[in-house]
Amino acid sequence: MSQLDKEKVKLEEYVFSGGEKIELQDLREIDVEDQEELELAGVDVKEEERSGTYLHLNHTKAVCRSKQEGVEILDIKDALDKYDGLPEYFWKAVDKDKDEYTRKAAEVVHGGYFIRTKKGAKIKEPVQSCLFIKGEKIGQSVHNIIVVEEDSEVHIITGCATSHKVQSALHLGISEFYVKKGGKLTFTMVHNWSEKVEVRPRTVGIVEEGGVFQSNYILLKPVKSVQSFPTIYLNGKGSIARFNSILVAHPGSYINSGNKIVLNAPDTRGEIISRAITTGGELIAPGVIEANSVPAKGHLECKGLILSDGIIHAIPELKGTKEGVELSHEAAVGKIAQEEIEYLMARGLDEDEATSTIVRGFLNVDIMGLPKKLKESIDKIISETEKDMF
Amino acid sequence: MLVIEDLHVKIGEKEVLKGINLEIKEGETFILFGPNGSGKTTLLMTLMGFSGYKVTKGAIYFKGKNITDLPMYERARMGIGMSFQRPPTIHGLKTRDLVRLCARDRQVDVEKLAQKVNFVDFLDRDINAGFSGGEIKRSELLQLMAQNPDLLLFDEPESGVDLENMGLIGKVVKELLSGNGHEPKPGMSMKELKELRKVSGLIITHTGYILDYINADRGQVMYQGKLCCEGRPRDILEHISKYGYKECIRCLN
Numbered sequence: 051m052s053q054l055d056k057e058k059v060k061l062e063e064y065v066f067s068g069g070e071k072i073e074l075q076d077l078r079e080i081d082v083e084d085q086e087e088l089e090l091a092g093v094d095v096k097e098e099e100r101s102g103t104y105l106h107l108n109h110t111k112a113v114c115r116s117k118q119e120g121v122e123i124l125d126i127k128d129a130l131d132k133y134d135g136l137p138e139y140f141w142k143a144v145d146k147d148k149d150e151y152t153r154k155a156a157e158v159v160h161g162g163y164f165i166r167t168k169k170g171a172k173i174k175e176p177v178q179s180c181l182f183i184k185g186e187k188i189g190q191s192v193h194n195i196i197v198v199e200e201d202s203e204v205h206i207i208t209g210c211a212t213s214h215k216v217q218s219a220l221h222l223g224i225s226e227f228y229v230k231k232g233g234k235l236t237f238t239m240v241h242n243w244s245e246k247v248e249v250r251p252r253t254v255g256i257v258e259e260g261g262v263f264q265s266n267y268i269l270l271k272p273v274k275s276v277q278s279f280p281t282i283y284l285n286g287k288g289s290i291a292r293f294n295s296i297l298v299a300h301p302g303s304y305i306n307s308g309n310k311i312v313l314n315a316p317d318t319r320g321e322i323i324s325r326a327i328t329t330g331g332e333l334i335a336p337g338v339i340e341a342n343s344v345p346a347k348g349h350l351e352c353k354g355l356i357l358s359d360g361i362i363h364a365i366p367e368l369k370g371t372k373e374g375v376e377l378s379h380e381a382a383v384g385k386i387a388q389e390e391i392e393y394l395m396a397r398g399l400d401e402d403e404a405t406s407t408i409v410r411g412f413l414n415v416d417i418m419g420l421p422k423k424l425k426e427s428i429d430k431i432i433s434e435t436e437k438d439m440f
Numbered sequence: 441m442l443v444i445e446d447l448h449v450k451i452g453e454k455e456v457l458k459g460i461n462l463e464i465k466e467g468e469t470f471i472l473f474g475p476n477g478s479g480k481t482t483l484l485m486t487l488m489g490f491s492g493y494k495v496t497k498g499a500i501y502f503k504g505k506n507i508t509d510l511p512m513y514e515r516a517r518m519g520i521g522m523s524f525q526r527p528p529t530i531h532g533l534k535t536r537d538l539v540r541l542c543a544r545d546r547q548v549d550v551e552k553l554a555q556k557v558n559f560v561d562f563l564d565r566d567i568n569a570g571f572s573g574g575e576i577k578r579s580e581l582l583q584l585m586a587q588n589p590d591l592l593l594f595d596e597p598e599s600g601v602d603l604e605n606m607g608l609i610g611k612v613v614k615e616l617l618s619g620n621g622h623e624p625k626p627g628m629s630m631k632e633l634k635e636l637r638k639v640s641g642l643i644i645t646h647t648g649y650i651l652d653y654i655n656a657d658r659g660q661v662m663y664q665g666k667l668c669c670e671g672r673p674r675d676i677l678e679h680i681s682k683y684g685y686k687e688c689i690r691c692l693n
Contacts, residue, residue: 388491389528396488396524397542397587398516407541411532411566 056304056332057277059248061150064189064220066158067109074112077105084184084213090271090431091209092240092424093180099423101204102165104179108188109160120171121204122164126193129164136164139195143226143254151250155191155222162192162223167202167233176205176238176421183221183247184213191222198233198261205236207424210243218246218274227255229263231286238266238420240428243273245302251278259286259315265293266418268428269307270435272300279336281310284318294418295324298435299331299360308336308365313346313375320348325412328360329439336365341375350379355386355412357439406436441466441640442487442591447498449479449486456482458665459498464591467638469617469654471645471673474662475685480644481525483662484593487642488522489515502591517544521589523580525596529568535579536563542586553585557612573600574609581612592616592641598649610653617641617654648677663688 077095078085085095097103102116102123111125130136146156163179183190198204212219221243229235235255243249257263263282282291293309311320322337339348354362366379386408394404413432415425442464449457456479464470474480486493487500489512499508507515530538539550554560557578562571571579577597584592597609619639643650651673659673661680668691669676679687 387528390530392490392512393524393528393530394538394541395512396516396522397538397583398513398544399541400511400513403541404513407533408530411530414532416532 056275057306059220059250061154063187065187066189066191071110072107072112074105077103077113087211087214087242088180088182088209089427091180091211091242092207092427093178093209094423099175099421100178101173101175102177104163106161106181106192108183108185108190111161118173120168121173121177122166123177124164126159126162126164126195136195139197139226139228143256144224144252148252151222152224152252155193155224158191159193160191162194164195165206166197167199167204169199169202171202173204176207178207178209180209180211181221181223182211183216183219186217188219190219194223194225196227196235198229198235200230201232203234205238208239210241212244212247216244216247221247221249223251225251225253227263229255229257229261231258232260234262236264241269241273242271245272246274248274249276253278253280255282257282257284257286257289257291259288261286261289263291266420267295268415269305270296270298270431273303275304277306279308279310283312283314284320285314287315288317289315290319293322296413296415297324297326297333299328299333300438301330303331305331306334310338311348313341313343313348315343316345318343318346322350324352326354326362327357328362329357330360332361334363336367338367339377340369341377342371344372344374346375348377352381354383356383409436409439441503443501445499447500448496449482450494450496451482451492456665457486460667462667464640464642466640468658469641469643469656471643471656471659472662473645473659473676473680478662479665480662481595484522484595484642484644487593488512488520519590520593521584521587522593523584523595525599527568527576527580529566531566531569533567534564535567538567539582539586542583548586553582557582558608574602574605577601577609581609584616590639592639594641594643596644596646598645598647606649610650613650614654651677661685661688
């Protein structure tokens with residue numbers, strides 16, 4: 051099967067209408083096994099250390115509330131009504147006609163979140179959103195918009211999961227991010243789909259002067275296929291973008307997950323760091339940094355470990371269009387170094403213990419600077435995933 | 441503690457060790473001298489059980505058991521501990537966590553051990569990432585303190601270390617060789633304490649600085665894959681610094 055065939059989704063096989071509508075007061079009303087699935091996607095079902103929660107279930111929103119002044123959380127449909135169709139933001143970053151998935155998402159919008167901070171508001175606790183699929187042959191299409199107003203800060207944690215009962219599903223997600231002057235957006239996404247779920251997100255962000263965008267993407271669980279390529283335009287002087295990804299391709303998974311940063315203004319900086327492991331699946335990791343202004347700096351780093359027969363295809367790309375841009379990349383695909391295994395074996399660890407210690411280090415998420423509780427749950431997911439790795 | 445009988449070792453097609461016989465008794469520290477490329481490091485690596493060091497003849501006994509074909513981790517668990525010259529960096533593995541892994545089931549106070557080698561500030565750094573020569577030595581000693589081996593293999597404790605750190609390293613090596621610093625306590629004499637646990641050492645040195653800190657009992661010179669010139673380490677060192685290794689050639693031929 052060619053790459054194109056693997057990435058092609060048969061849209062007609064999925065049902066985009068008729069999902070049951072469920073309004074929930076509390077995430078704990080969801081059945082316990084599904085709560086566990088959500089927790090494995092980094093969702094705090096008790097909502098203890100969260101500024102707000104948005105839960106989208108199949109075709110409609112189920113929970114939507116802000117606990118903190120300074121951050122507005124709405125279902126996208128309500129936001130479109132309230133703000134006259136959001137003319138500044140709706141389909142302004144992502145091209146509606148980009149491909150068949152954007153066209154489908156334009157045709158059918160089930161929901162999605164609209165999250166906007168107030169100017170100057172520093173939102174301490176993260177806002178969480180979860181996109182949840184429960185049912186058979188469900189096609190879910192959401193449109194998310196985040197607006198970080200001037201000099202404000204927010205961390206948004208998105209957990210994507212499917213119910214333990216799901217057999218097959220398709221998730222289409224349009225996400226548009228707008229980081230205004232001096233704003234800071236940290237966007238952490240944890241995917242916990244399942245073997246028969248296909249995922250086609252389309253994400254574009256625009257960052258203004260002095261703004262910071264940081265993305266953390268964690269995909270440790272099996273999935274049928276993912277194809278995503280979030281792109282950030284640094285249009286304002288001194289703006290910064292960073293992408294950190296941790297990806298694991300299990301047998302049967304096809305993952306094409308990359309990032310692009312376009313440095314369009316002076317003093318901009320972009321960094322893309324990804325760690326990829328295959329335990330039998332196919333993983334393509336493209337990274338592109340393009341610099342059209344000076345001074346501008348970009349660095350791309352991709353490390354891949356092949357633990358058993360699988361494919362890792364790292365494609366680092368750098369493009370400079372002005373004299374004086376500074377772009378660099380390093381990529382490595384290989385196996386665990388024997389030297390590292392023997393170092394640990396000389397300390398009394400057997401081969402399996404040594405391998406798992408090294409893999410845990412490789413998947414370490416310290417660089418993401420996550421809140422303590424989320425980091426603990428990611429560490430838990432890593433140790434659980436590890437059981438299926440060797 | 442350690443008995444080596446007629447040990448022949450090949451690296452690739454090349455025979456590096458050509459019939460080594462050596463016994464190190466309980467509580468004894470043995471010093472290995474010899475020019476570069478003579479096979480000293482090969483002997484240590486073979487004792488630890490690294491891949492790529494092929495024993496073609498002979499045997500190694502540790503605590504009475506033939507360990508010639510034992511995997512490395514079993515040798516480590518039996519009580520062989522080795523300090524690495526150029527250990528690899530393992531990204532994402534904090535020094536603190538590795539020290540805990542070295543201790544296996546025993547409880548250790550990582551902070552307290554780290555204080556002894558002035559290494560507390562490094563505990564949250566990835567192991568060996570950007571460590572200088574002296575920092576590597578202190579990190580290795582910290583891991584060995586947690587591992588608490590009965591036989592300590594140490595390749596050039598002084599290499600890459602400044603004088604100030606040499607004192608610290610010498611002190612800790614001495615402590616490791618004494619079975620982790622027995623201090624006099626009521627109800628047990630020093631002599632009785634020393635009888636409790638005896639640690640042996642096999643140490644490679646070029647400069648002999650380490651001899652200022654430890655009680656080394658015996659030494660030998662490795663020359664072209666063979667051992668010769670047994671004597672007191674200080675005497676051997678003095679001889680080498682005066683005459684070089686010329687006498688070894690005479691001795692072996």
